[in-house]
Amino acid sequence: MKKRKAVLAAVIAAGMLTGCLGRSGSNALNAESSRIFVTGDGVLQTATVETYAEKDYYNAEELKAYLEEAALAYNKAHGEGAVTLDSCSMEKGTARMIFNYKSGDDLSGFAYEYEDKDNQVDSISVHAFSEILGQSEAEGISFLKASDGKPAEKKELSHREQSHAVVVESKHPVTIQTEGKLLFVSDNVVIKDQNTVQTAEGKSYIIFK
Incomplete structure (x- = not known):
């Protein structure tokens, strides 16, 4: 668990989100910068946006697996579907990853546990x-x-x-x-x-x- 968290934190900090795609589809989230997205129905998402240098490289499939494992590990502790990876991508020096959350507590807990500092809230x-x-x-x-x-x-x-x-x-x-x-x-x-x-x-x- 600690090893997985450390690897994910290092990946996020380095901005090495290399070309992995989750489920496709459109929504109103503007992922030009890191943010929390909220709908009137209570749907919650986070976008984490990082820049990267060309020398930074991470295998896309391995990265996707790390992100999905992070969500799986959190769900094992907090309930099925608490957090899911929506998508992640890399293009022109900018990397983006989007997660969906079952509740505000899950957003807060996951952001703190996996050090998504841009989207950390107490509640x-x-x-x-x-x-x-x-x-x-x-x-x-x-x-x-x-x-x-x-x-x-x-x-x-x-x-x-x-x-x-x-x-x-x-x-x-x-x-x-x-x-x-x-x-x-x-x-x-x-x-x-x-x-x-x-x-x-x-x-x-x-x-x-």
Whole structure:
């Protein structure tokens, strides 16, 4: 187990993800950079993106096996289907790998266990906004409108109670992309585009269609 983890960590750190492909198919995840992708149905994915030098080389089939073994080892400890390798590829000096997760706990656990530092969070969960609106108010959270960055009024928030909410806690900033268009974010979140944010250290709220 320790040997497998060490090899995988070394591969990721070196960016030697060499041309292995998992299942094909399209989704809304933008894997141009490392990030967590969240859908309104609670589907969670991570993309880990690394650069590599031409001198770095790793057998594609062996690498694919390492990644699948990492997922298998995690699943043996945490339940079948907790994490699956979606795809991995290498092109023009950039390597990408995408994993799917059964729950936020699995994403957090796998990212920490296999040292995916770009996507490490203490917790991540997806809710109906109505479920956590009262909680956010009790915590004194101030929301900004994603459209213009201005403070959101309580009435505006209440009209969007059926929207989706991501609640994230982390020790450092992470990038999160939502399936639907952003509506509101807590005032410690940086908006990158209409679907993407960078969270802050601590607890962040992200509301989307």
